[in-house]
Amino acid sequence: MKKIIFLIISLFFFTGCYDYNELNDLAIVSGMAVSYEEEKYETTFEIIIAKKSSSNEQEDSKAMLVSSSGKTPAEAINNTIGKVDKTVIFSHVQMVLLDENIAKHGISDFSNYLFREIHIRNNFNYVLAKDCKAKEILQTKIKNEPVVTNALLDMFNNQNNVEMFDLQSEFDYLYATMKDGKEDIVLPSITLKNEKLGIGTLGYFKKDKLKGYLSKNESQTFFLLIGSVENALYTKENTAISIYKNDASIKAKNNKIYISLDAQGLIKTLEEKDSLRTANTNKKVSKEITKVVKKDIKNLVKKSMEVDSDFLGIQTAYYRKYPDKYKKNIYKTLDYEYNISVEVNRNGQAFEVMK
Amino acid sequence: MITKRQYKTIQFFLTRSLFLGLGVSNIFNLSKNDAWISGILGTILGIIIMSLLYYLKKNIPSHLELFNKGIIGFIAKTLLFLLATYCIHDTIIALTTMMTSFLLPLTPPIVIAIVCLIVILYGNLKGVKVFAKVAEILLPISLFIFLIKLIASLAITDYNNFLPILYNTKMGVLKSSLIFAALSVAPNFLLFSVDKVKLNYKEFLSGYILGSLTIILTLLSVTGTLGATLSRILRFPEYMALKKLRIFNFVENIENILTFTWLFDSAILSFMGAYCIKKILQNTIKNKKVSKVFYLGWLTLIMVIAVYIFGKYYSNTLVLYKYNAFILGGFIILLILSFLLLKLRKSTNSS
Numbered sequence: 001m002k003k004i005i006f007l008i009i010s011l012f013f014f015t016g017c018y019d020y021n022e023l024n025d026l027a028i029v030s031g032m033a034v035s036y037e038e039e040k041y042e043t044t045f046e047i048i049i050a051k052k053s054s055s056n057e058q059e060d061s062k063a064m065l066v067s068s069s070g071k072t073p074a075e076a077i078n079n080t081i082g083k084v085d086k087t088v089i090f091s092h093v094q095m096v097l098l099d100e101n102i103a104k105h106g107i108s109d110f111s112n113y114l115f116r117e118i119h120i121r122n123n124f125n126y127v128l129a130k131d132c133k134a135k136e137i138l139q140t141k142i143k144n145e146p147v148v149t150n151a152l153l154d155m156f157n158n159q160n161n162v163e164m165f166d167l168q169s170e171f172d173y174l175y176a177t178m179k180d181g182k183e184d185i186v187l188p189s190i191t192l193k194n195e196k197l198g199i200g201t202l203g204y205f206k207k208d209k210l211k212g213y214l215s216k217n218e219s220q221t222f223f224l225l226i227g228s229v230e231n232a233l234y235t236k237e238n239t240a241i242s243i244y245k246n247d248a249s250i251k252a253k254n255n256k257i258y259i260s261l262d263a264q265g266l267i268k269t270l271e272e273k274d275s276l277r278t279a280n281t282n283k284k285v286s287k288e289i290t291k292v293v294k295k296d297i298k299n300l301v302k303k304s305m306e307v308d309s310d311f312l313g314i315q316t317a318y319y320r321k322y323p324d325k326y327k328k329n330i331y332k333t334l335d336y337e338y339n340i341s342v343e344v345n346r347n348g349q350a351f352e353v354m355k
Numbered sequence: 356m357i358t359k360r361q362y363k364t365i366q367f368f369l370t371r372s373l374f375l376g377l378g379v380s381n382i383f384n385l386s387k388n389d390a391w392i393s394g395i396l397g398t399i400l401g402i403i404i405m406s407l408l409y410y411l412k413k414n415i416p417s418h419l420e421l422f423n424k425g426i427i428g429f430i431a432k433t434l435l436f437l438l439a440t441y442c443i444h445d446t447i448i449a450l451t452t453m454m455t456s457f458l459l460p461l462t463p464p465i466v467i468a469i470v471c472l473i474v475i476l477y478g479n480l481k482g483v484k485v486f487a488k489v490a491e492i493l494l495p496i497s498l499f500i501f502l503i504k505l506i507a508s509l510a511i512t513d514y515n516n517f518l519p520i521l522y523n524t525k526m527g528v529l530k531s532s533l534i535f536a537a538l539s540v541a542p543n544f545l546l547f548s549v550d551k552v553k554l555n556y557k558e559f560l561s562g563y564i565l566g567s568l569t570i571i572l573t574l575l576s577v578t579g580t581l582g583a584t585l586s587r588i589l590r591f592p593e594y595m596a597l598k599k600l601r602i603f604n605f606v607e608n609i610e611n612i613l614t615f616t617w618l619f620d621s622a623i624l625s626f627m628g629a630y631c632i633k634k635i636l637q638n639t640i641k642n643k644k645v646s647k648v649f650y651l652g653w654l655t656l657i658m659v660i661a662v663y664i665f666g667k668y669y670s671n672t673l674v675l676y677k678y679n680a681f682i683l684g685g686f687i688i689l690l691i692l693s694f695l696l697l698k699l700r701k702s703t704n705s706s
Contacts (some may be wrong), residue, residue, distance in 0.1 A: 007474065120454050123598065167511055167599065176584040196519035 031149030033134035035099035103210035366562025372624035376449030392572035397535025512579030
C-alpha cells in the first residue's frame with residue numbers, strides 16, 4: 001500500500017508534466033533589434049513560428065516580427081511580450097542588433113536588463129546596425145533563409161577572413177569588460193544597402209557609448225592582435241599576402257607595453273620579377289609584409305589613443321602586471337615596443353609568375 | 356554499519372555539499388581572482404580541524420551513547436541536531452533558488468522542496484547502508500562528470516584571468532579561506548551519528564582532501580573561464596561557467612547534465628542530515644511513534660521555513676548568505692569543545 005501511495009505521489013512530482021508547455025504554444029525569440037528614440041526604447045523580436053506550415057503557405061511565414069516601445073528596457077520588452085499571444089521564450093536568442101542611436105546613447109541600461117534576466121542565455125552576440133535601422137535588418141527578406149538572425153549568424157560564421165564571434169565576444173564577457181571599466185569594447189556591425197545585407201567594420205566604444213567605427217584595414221589589424229584570422233589580406237604593390245595564422249600578445253614588462261605578433265602568411269600574388277626558386281624572395285616578402293603589418297598595428301594603437309578608447313585592452317594588460325601603478329588612461333603615457341614577425345611560409349602551386 | 360569506503364565516499368560528498376549557491380559566490384565576492392588561493396588555505400585549515408575530529412573520534416565506538424551522559428552530552432546532541440537542521444535548510448534553499456532560476460523557472464519553489472523532502476524521506480526509509488551504497492555508486496559518476504568539466508574548461512581557460520595575484524585581496528582571501536574551511540568541515544560532523552568505522556588518519560582525511568581538491572579545481576576553472584568580474588557578480592558562477600563549456604567544439608549546452616555533481620552532493624548531505632536528525636530523535640524520544648512523527652514534522656518545518664521564510668524574502672536569504680560561515684564556524688567550535696569535554700570525561704571515568 002505504501003509503495004502504491006508513493007508511486008501515485010511520484011506521478012505528480014517526478015514526471016516533469018507539472019508545468020509543461022506545448023511547442024505550438026511557444027514563441028521562440030531568435031533575435032532582437034533595439035533602438036532608442038525620443039527617450040524611448042523600442043524592441044523588436046524576431047520570433048520563430050514553431051507551427052507546422054501547410055504546403056500552400058509561403059516559406060517566409062516561418063518567422064515574424066513583433067515590436068513595441070517603453071520608457072525603460074524592461075517596459076519595452078514587457079510591452080513587446082504583451083503583443084505576442086504565446087509564451088515568449090528567450091533562451092534561444094542568438095543575436096541582439098543595436099541601433100546606432102542606442103549605441104550612442106549608451107547600452108549599459110539595456111545590458112543590465114539582459115544580464116539580470118534569467119530567461120535569456122548570456123551567450124548571444126551584440127551586433128551594431130551600421131548606417132541603417134536595426135529593425136530594418138530584421139525586416140529584410142533573404143532567399144532560402146526565413147529567419148534573418150540565422151542568416152546573419154551564417155554570414156558572420158562563414159565569412160573566411162577572420163573569426164568574428166569567439167567566446168570572448170559573447171554578451172556576458174562584454175558586460176564584464178564594461179563593468180570592469182579598464183578596457184573598452186568593440187562590436188561587429190552589419191550594413192544594409194539596396195536591401196542587401198553585408199558585414200560592416202568594427203564599432204568601438206568608450207565605456208558604454210559608441211564612439212565610431214574602425215576602417216576595414218583597422219578592423220583586420222584588430223583581429224590580428226586580439227582575435228584569430230584565417231585569411232587577412234595585406235598587399236604591397238603587386239604582392240599580396242594572406243595571413244592565415246596569428247599568435248599575438250599584449251603584455252606589460254619593465255613599465256612598457258610589448259605588442260608581439262607571430263603570424264604566418266601565404267603568397268597570393270607576386271611581383272613579376274620575383275621567383276620562388278631561391279629562398280631570398282620569401283625572406284624579402286616576409287620582411288616587406290612585416291613592415292606593413294607593423295605600421296598598421298602602430299597606427300591602430302595610435303588611433304586608440306586619439307579616439308580615447310582602449311579597445312585593445314592595453315590598460316588591462318598593464319593592470320595585470322602593475323596593479324599598484326595602474327591609473328585611468330595610463331595607456332596614453334606608456335612606451336610601446338613592437339615585436340612583429342610575419343613569416344611567409346606557404347607559396348601556393350607555382351614557383352614563378354607569368355612575364 | 357557502513358564500510359570504510361562508504362564512509363570516505365560520504366565524506367567526499369559532504370565536504371563539497373555546502374558550496375553550491377551559498378559558498379562559491381561568497382568566496383568569489385571576497386577573494387575575486389584569488390579564490391583558488393583561499394581554497395588552498397581553507398583546505399589546510401580544514402585538515403587541521405579534521406585532524407582534531409579524528410582525535411575526538413578515536414577509540415569512541417558510538418557518540419550517540421555518549422550523548423546520553425550529562426548536560427554536555429545533551430548540549431552536543433542538540434548542537435548536532437541543529438547543525439543537521441541547518442545543513443538541510445541550506446541545501447533546500449540552494450536547490451530551490453537554483454532550480455527556479457535556471458532549470459524550472461515556472462515551478463513554484465514549494466513543489467521543488469516537496470520533491471526534495473520525498474527523496475530525503477525515501478532515502479532514510481532505506482537506512483544509512485542504502486544511501487551509503489548510493490553514495491558509493493554516485494562517486495565514480497560524480498568524478499567522471501567533474502573530469503569532463505575540468506578538461507572542457509581547460510580549453511577555454513584564459514590564464515590572464517588569474518592576474519594580478521593577491522592585489523587588494525589579502526584580507527578577502529583570509530576571510531574566504533575561513534569560509535572555505537567552515538563550509539567544507541561542518542557537514543563532516545554529521546558523521547558522528549554513524550556508528551564507529553575504524554579508519555586510520557590517512558583514510559580519515561582522504562575523503563575530505565579529495566572533496567576539497569575538487570572544489571579548489573572548480574574555483575580555478577570558474578576563474579579561468581569567467582574571469583574575476585563575472586565570477587564576482589554572478590549569483591551562481593559555478594553554474595554559469597558550465598554554460599560556456601563545449602566538448603570538441605560541437606557538444607554544447609551541457610550545463611544541466613554537468614550540474615548533476617552538485618545535485619549528488621546536496622542529496623547525500625540531505626540524506627545524512629535527515630539520518631542524523633532521525634538517530635538523535637530515536638536516541639532522545641523512546642516512544643518510536645512520537646519520534647517518527649516528530650521527525651516528519653521537523654523535516655516539514657525545515658522545508659516550510661526554507662521556502663517561505665528564507666527563500667521567499669531576499670533580505671532573509673541575504674542574512675543567511677552573509678552569516679552562513681559564521682553560523683557554521685560557531686557550530687564547529689562548539690561541537691569540538693563539547694566533544695572534547697565528552698572525551699575528557701570518558702577518559703577520566705575509564706581511568
